[in-house]
Amino acid sequence: MRKPVVLMAPIVQNTEIAPGIYNMKLEAPDIAKTAEPGQFLHIRCSQALAPLLRRPISIADADEKNGRIDIIYRVVGEGTKLLSEKLPGEKADIIGPLGNGFYMPPKDSYPIIIAGGIGTAPILYLAKKIALKSNSSASVILGFTTESEIFGTDYLKCPGINLSITTDDGSFGYKGFPTDILENLLKSWKNAAPPIIYACGPKPLLVKIKEITQRENILAYLSLEQRMACGVGACLGCSVKSSFGGYKKVCKDGPVFKACEVELC
Amino acid sequence: MRKPVVLMAPIVQNTEIAPGIYNMKLEAPDIAKTAEPGQFLHIRCSQALAPLLRRPISIADADEKNGRIDIIYRVVGEGTKLLSEKLPGEKADIIGPLGNGFYMPPKDSYPIIIAGGIGTAPILYLAKKIALKSNSSASVILGFTTESEIFGTDYLKCPGINLSITTDDGSFGYKGFPTDILENLLKSWKNAAPPIIYACGPKPLLVKIKEITQRENILAYLSLEQRMACGVGACLGCSVKSSFGGYKKVCKDGPVFKACEVELC
Amino acid sequence: MKDSIDISVNIAGITIQNPVMTASGTFGFGREYGDFYDVNKLGALVTKGLTLLPKEGNPPPRIWETPAGMLNSVGLENPGVEKFIEEEWPYLSKLSIPVIANIDGDTIEEYQETAEKLSTLKKLAALEVNISCPNVEKGGLAFGQDPKSAFEVIEAVRKATNLPIIAKLSPNVTHIQEIAKAAVSAGADALSLINTIVGAAIDIDKQQPVFSRTFAGLSGPAVKPIALRMVWEVCDAVDVPVIGMGGITTWQDAVEFILAGATAVAVGTANFVNPTAPLEIIEGIKSYVKMKGQSMESLIGAARNGKNNI
Amino acid sequence: MKDSIDISVNIAGITIQNPVMTASGTFGFGREYGDFYDVNKLGALVTKGLTLLPKEGNPPPRIWETPAGMLNSVGLENPGVEKFIEEEWPYLSKLSIPVIANIDGDTIEEYQETAEKLSTLKKLAALEVNISCPNVEKGGLAFGQDPKSAFEVIEAVRKATNLPIIAKLSPNVTHIQEIAKAAVSAGADALSLINTIVGAAIDIDKQQPVFSRTFAGLSGPAVKPIALRMVWEVCDAVDVPVIGMGGITTWQDAVEFILAGATAVAVGTANFVNPTAPLEIIEGIKSYVKMKGQSMESLIGAARNGKNNI
């Protein structure tokens, strides 16, 4: 893993791709070269002293060739609001790539990728990388509240990706939760290559996935969130309870953890 | 005097008119209608909590007909920097008009208006109002450090205004200080209508003007600056020493004072 | 129907229509912000600090901006209690909301005399006794930093007036609970906190302190976490109503103080930034009460569940 | 030629090449920010707080943003002094700059034992004795809020080590000068201040405190005016060198502390916001010294002219 850098990255694009959800493309060749799926950027949304802290945002895509990285973020508070107001041509103050990304699936495994809502962001890059690099196929299950909230599917138009979409209200795709599809997939898959699960999304989704994969004894990787100050392992602020006692740091030991390593509540 | 208002005023224009000096035009019909020369706006430069306080900026022009007011400001710190980054179409969070403006010259007086640097801003509106409204003539003396710093002269293209410009380095107009011109004017004017002086600018300029006008026993109005919190007379923060004991409030008793009322150091 | 929602509360025997007051020294004598809205919409109005004799205050500068806050060194400039009664009271007494007079003194006797003079005013709702001003030579802060002196001042004022007494506490102490208890045992009917925190700023060009008195009082959003903690602590220690203040800028801030145990809140520095802040906070509290479906009273201290150890 | 400018200073007998250190707990054990620049450019490095036994720290959340500041409730998570010596010291001991170990304890004996163990490390430059951590059950803050306990802790550590001792003071006190004097009379060679200020935050949706321990420590730009005032006060009271910290974000902030009397400064929360802040501050101080044409030494306390009343 290459060292992270602090960078004023030129903003190439910053557009709303679903209500309140933005896609920002940044010029950051050094990061594009080394970023792994699941890693994140730590972004200073304003040069003012309030809001003070950086915001962690996952890398949603990285293109080594054109030196660009993508992020996809939802406007939920002051920091993301300020980010959404930035215009192409301005610069974004970023640190990255940070954290440990997803462990790539071994050759003969069957990767199933599950995300809910904005949790979709980091798994887009993961799906692409699995499909392109390892030339294997993967199932991707995305859950949204309703049709208009769906985003990111354009990142998943590569061969080898088998995409399912669920909506809570049934306005698009399967009506229900992504874990319903997961359970079905697991039932019909019993005898083939061992499944390996990757997930990112709201806490209840991750809890449910941990439950299912523990029951079925399947390896699962979860991408977690925690409030951060430094983002680099220096402040010990982003702790999550380890299953083996003590705490892990989301920024440095994660954000991706094996489901069996961490306590979610 | 009408009551001040709090307003999100649409920004019509915000352009750099000299190095680091910006002219912003705002749509604010209510303020344009009542604003007097010498009054100011109290502007929130950012909706964030830092920088926290509003910034006082003089009204440099007001046009009742098209409902617009102008300000001219120099970027000196964080607040004015943020102001300079605002784009037409955005809104400015303003309170105004605030303070007591310049007392208009009586009929048979000879108004001499003197400003240094960014102190030019409020006197532009004053000169215009004197020239247009009272149909009298006025001498305007503007001092700048060097030619490239000169701004505002386009506001002064009305009949009745007799404009002199000084630069510290002689790159334009008279080489020296505006007070040199004042002294000359006063010498040559000894026997006509009584002069009345209006001034705004850096402290040393005002001190010098106070000295000259006291010596010559001439009425002078000075526009003062002080750090402000509320801008409306509630916090008692913007005090300036009164010549008669105690303190005056720049925001409410001023910003324009008779030279004899206030202590400048 | 927002207005049918009852968010009135009771402080020291005074019922206020909503829990939002103005903080002393940030609202003048009420006229200035009357330009922007009808101040009768407030819960209560607290005057600038009054002293027995007029005070001209400190030399400029009196204001300095800090990150998300400000330092002030006004030094209790005020017309003195007599001129207040002559010039400001006629206006204030016509308001329909309770008006609370904030008083300060260099000596205990001064506090007493000021309290006596103000007690002649019919319709004055209460006295807020400032034992915490950091910007004056004598008295002020020192009274609020020691339980014994705090007791003495409040006890003396208690003897001088029948008006409800609100003791305004200083945050510049190790154990604010001790001061709070002393003030209550001396007869305070309510407590308000926090006053400003002592701070400083240095002019690095001139290489000298910004303020002629070197130190000044810090207020604004920056101090909110500290104020909230102290309100929590004081609500642990006493059972009189607490008026919380310090950096309250939004209705969410106000709700934090109420959940921590404050019966009412005061808006100070935020007035300077957003003149209509108090109104927005009142509306926000109403919406919150409605959304949560809880009564105003049940919200007071709701975050404490079981953590209360009075 | 910037680099010919001497901005070295002397703290507790240690000469540091520039007056900029890192604040304990904000710089881990030095490796993390080594990704961004050569940490040997710092004046000195202060470690995360160490305790005798490993400490797992407080449950999440541990971080909460506040206006221009942050609250933390890390709770002194650390590997314990032995694992520190095994795993972190080999890296730290290879640095060319002085490394200072920050220590904490629940009891006086724990402070002593930790100090003894660390005293075996050749090249360890000094101990910073934290008597001011607000985020632990026992010890910590309580020691720093009372002159007598402060004296006892420092005296005990003094007996346990020959290393220079820096006592780290708490801002959560009425009279910081008394604590400062007690620490110095017990043998502290230098003082550092301020640690975090006790604050709180309430989650208004859940109607409960954000932190499991209710209170947490406030740091960042918001606290700067308070920190600066306390540095000024402490420099009035003692004549050992003072390391100033609390909200330092820019070189201008650092210069304010130095002019107020601090011999060195430490950068804490600013590291999180701008990883290269310490370097920018070092360069800024150099430029300031050059611009003013004054020696580093003459700047220390330069804003005090005559106001010093030791």
Ligand SMILES: Cc1cc2nc3c(=O)[nH]c(=O)nc-3n(C[C@H](O)[C@H](O)[C@H](O)COP(=O)(O)OP(=O)(O)OC[C@H]3O[C@@H](n4cnc5c(N)ncnc54)[C@H](O)[C@@H]3O)c2cc1C
């Ligand atoms: C490793 C990681 C990756 C993430 N990736 C993405 C992503 O790709 N897209 C996206 O939209 N969001 C992502 N998030 C969540 C994102 O960081 C928060 O939504 C964002 O910080 C909110 O900031 P704000 O100022 O808009 O909200 P506010 O609520 O105003 O923020 C206040 C404070 O809370 C923190 N905070 C608030 N929500 C969260 C959260 N969910 N996780 C961590 N800290 C939070 C902020 O960082 C800030 O310090 C990620 C979080 C983590 C930890």
Ligand SMILES: Cc1cc2nc3c(=O)[nH]c(=O)nc-3n(C[C@H](O)[C@H](O)[C@H](O)COP(=O)(O)OP(=O)(O)OC[C@H]3O[C@@H](n4cnc5c(N)ncnc54)[C@H](O)[C@@H]3O)c2cc1C
């Ligand atoms: C009545 C009045 C009218 C003014 N009119 C104009 C004008 O038309 N054009 C213009 O360019 N400037 C004007 N000024 C000065 C202007 O207010 C300051 O330049 C501005 O506040 C600086 O803000 P900043 O954030 O950019 O600088 P900073 O230095 O970052 O500001 C820090 C703090 O100091 C205060 N401050 C800094 N300089 C001044 C100053 N000179 N006067 C008062 N407060 C100050 C700021 O308001 C703020 O609170 C006027 C000042 C007053 C009092």
Ligand SMILES: Cc1cc2nc3c(=O)[nH]c(=O)nc-3n(C[C@H](O)[C@H](O)[C@H](O)COP(=O)(O)O)c2cc1C
């Ligand atoms: C400019 C100014 C003047 C003040 N004057 C007084 C005063 O006269 N009496 C008093 O008790 N408190 C005074 N205060 C303190 C405020 O009432 C309030 O306690 C403090 O500012 C914290 O609240 P805030 O952060 O909302 O401003 C003053 C505060 C400011 C900012």
Ligand SMILES: Cc1cc2nc3c(=O)[nH]c(=O)nc-3n(C[C@H](O)[C@H](O)[C@H](O)COP(=O)(O)O)c2cc1C
């Ligand atoms: C996350 C965090 C952890 C801290 N841990 C310690 C610690 O272990 N020991 C200590 O003495 N101070 C600790 N501190 C206090 C800092 O060293 C410093 O005194 C304080 O944060 C003020 O400086 P700042 O505003 O620049 O951060 C910690 C501060 C933060 C923000």
Ligand code: FES
């Ligand atoms: S955010 Fe600082 S250790 Fe993770």
Ligand code: FES
């Ligand atoms: S700025 Fe508040 S009284 Fe003038």
